[in-house]
Amino acid sequence: MEFDTVVRNGIIANASECILGQDIGIKDGLIACIGIGLPVSAxxxxxxxxxxxxxxxxxxSHVHLEQWNTPTGDTWExxxxxxxxxxxxxxxxxASQNQTDQSVLPVVEDYLGLAKGRSACDYGIHLILTNPTKEVVEKELPLLVRYSGITSVKLYMTYHPMKLGDREILDIMVATRRLGITTMVHAENHxxxxxxxxxxxxxxxVEPYYQAVSRPKIAEAEATYRAISLSELMDTPILLVxxxxxxxxxxxxDAQTRMLPIYGETCPQYLYLLSxxxxxxxxxxxxxVCSPPLxxxxxxxxxxxxxxxNGTFTTFSxxxxxxxxxxxxxxxxxLINGRPVFAKIPNGLPGLETRLPLxxxxxxxxxxxxxxxxRVASSNxxxxxxxxxKGAVLPGYDADLCIWYPTGKLEPFVLKNSMLHHDIDYTPFEDMTFTNWPRYTLLRGKMGWNRDDGGFIGKFGGGNYIKRTVSALAGPRNVFVNEWRPPI
Known part of the structure; x- marks a missing residue:
């Protein structure tokens, strides 16, 4: 076979093992072969x-771009x-439903329209549900799964414009269990x-520091326990984000120890930053300022x-x-008339580019x-x-690769926001020292990032929309309402 690209002399790392001394042969955007001494042509x-x-x-798997409620955030480009x-x-x-939206189909269509022809990487869509009407839950969710490949929803237990009550969450869980939709939950006691x-x-x-005081650990812990209880009642897999x-x-x-289908996610800020x-x-x-807080x-x-x-967290986003x-x-x-009011500060931090290096x-x-x-950054x-x-360096998978510097090859450097490629005027990780960083990024075999020569060389619009299948971890539960029994 004649390969388009061959990657050599690296340590291939997957979630279960590392492979040394073998080449990666790429053909038509896929990993075609992994082997020793793969042939190359001119x-x-x-x-x-x-x-x-x-x-x-x-x-x-947890990124907010160009949402209607973040007017100064990053665009798709x-x-x-x-x-x-x-x-x-x-x-x-x-794609975020407004509480006044009676249908989510236009919400999804509009958001996909924003992304079309603008993304530099492959992308998919979750749906944020804030008005889960019977029509939305029973008729529109199955359509999104079947025709749009949208197989995940996010639910909020806090925030006035988005908060759902326990009964609403339970009703949604009936549908998500049957459809194999991954149910994400923002758990804080409102x-x-x-x-x-x-x-x-x-x-x-009212200074910014008190934002962390206002959202104590017990508020997160109580809502987490409650979400797990709702999940156990309905036998519905959930991810605590x-x-x-x-x-x-x-x-x-503890829930995982009891063999419940409960998954967890954490983020870079909770590994490095304190209040x-x-x-x-x-x-x-x-x-x-972010929620949950530092x-x-x-x-x-x-x-x-x-x-x-130890595997408690399934994903790192x-x-x-x-x-x-x-x-x-x-x-x-x-800042209102020069006076700080922490409750008015928009939540959220930038972190797309720094996630993997951190x-x-x-x-x-x-x-x-x-x-x-x-495991947590790609495969899970x-x-x-x-x-x-996606998520593995194996034959038949997309040739999506991140190649790192060998140990000691990169001179340690202090991170500055000016080095990053987002459109945000700060990074919370300013002045941290790094000794490694992605050297090359390949998207379906095409070089999109070359830190040594050219920097970003990808293509806006080069990313494909991914119609997703049901979850391999949290797939459909073959239990129907007329067969349902409460857990012991």
């Missing part, structure tokens, strides 16, 4: 990994460019948070690393929900293995969300 491109790791392209430059080749973003916010505002404690605290992770771990970052002068702390104690960041290493700091409508919405630091520091890295997100042909 027309074959050869990439020398020089002893660096070759991992699957990242699958970032700037966000996916940033993804490719950070080693990510697939993003899953959110009433606890509202009470604390009101109390803090009455006391005049952006878990930030040791107690919430323990609830997930002291919210105390910055000149309102700078607003840059680190936690106070290093024990929680350590627990997040442990939960990746950026939750890229970027909002500019200086632009009108950005983070400084929380997780790779954990490999270098011995916190996790390279197999753990691949692909399995959980029905993204076939």
């Amino acid at each position: 027309s074959t491109s050869v990439i020398d990994a020089q002893g660096g790791y070759i991992t699957p392209g990242g699958v970032d 700037t966000g996916t460019r940033s993804a490719v430059c950070g080693g990510t080749t697939t993003v899953l973003c959110f 009433d606890m948070i509202e009470l604390i916010i009101e109390t803090l505002e009455q006391r005049g404690q 952006h878990v930030s605290s040791e107690l919430a992770a323990k609830h997930i771990r 002291d970052r919210l105390r910055g002068e000149n309102f700078e702390g607003a840059k680190c 936690r106070e104690r290093p024990e929680d960041t350590d627990a997040m690393w442990t939960s990746i290493a 950026s939750d890229h929900a970027a909002t500019k700091f200086y632009a009108e409508g950005g983070k400084r919405l929380g 997780l790779f630091k954990g490999v270098e520091e011995g916190r996790i293995t390279i197999q753990d890295f691949v 997100p692909a399995k959980l969300y029905g993204v076939t042909r």
Whole structure:
């Protein structure tokens, strides 16, 4: 066979093993062969990994781009460019239903229209449900699964415009269980948070730091336990997104020990940042406002690393929900007449491009293995969300590759926001030191990022829409309502 590209001299890393001394042969955008001494012709491109790791392209399954409620965030162009430059080749973003929308079909159509012809990487869509009418749940969700390949929904247990009650969540779970839809849950106790916010505002404690105070760990832990209970009642698999605290992770771990189909996700900010970052002068702390918030104690960041290493967390996502700091409508919405009001600060941090490098630091520091890295950053997100042909360096899979520098090859550098390729005016990881970074990113065999020569060389519109299948981890539960029995 004549290959389009051959990648040599690297350590191929998958979720279960590493392979040394073998080449990767790429043909027509797919990995055609892995073997020793693959032949090359005059027309074959050869990439020398020089002893660096070759991992699957990242699958970032929790990304917010160009949503109607983030007017100063990244666009499809700037966000996916940033993804490719950070080693990510697939993003899953959110079409968000407004509470006044009676149908989700136009919501999905409009959002897909925004992405068409603009994405630099492959992409798929989740649906955020905020008005789960009988028509939407019973008729429209099956249509989206069958015709659009949208096989995941996200539900919120907090936020006034998005919050669903327990009964609404249960009704949705009936449908998602039958359809094999992955059900994502943002778990925080809304009433606890509202009470604390009101109390803090009455006391005049409204600086950005108090955003973390207003959303304590117990609010996340209670809602996590409740979501697990709803899932157990309905025998519906769920993913608890952006878990930030040791107690919430323990609830997930305990449920998994009881063999319940409960999955967890965490994000870079919960591995590295603490709530002291919210105390910055000149309102700078607003840059680190996210929900759930940054936690106070290093024990929680350590627990997040442990939960990746021991398999509690299924996925590791950026939750890229970027909002500019200086632009009108950005983070400084929380400055009202020069006075800080933390409850008005838009939530979310930028992190698409830095997700994989930050997780790779954990490999270098011995916190996790390279197999753990691949499992949570690529292979499990692909399995959980029905993204076939992604997440592994194996024959028949898309030739989506992230090639790293060999140990010691890259001179350590201090990260500056100006080095990144998003369209956000800050990064919360400014001034961190890195000793590795994606050297090359290949999307279906085509080089999109070459850190040594040209930087971003991908193509806007080069990304394909992925019609996803049902989850390989959380597929349909063959239990129908007339056969249903409550769990013992």
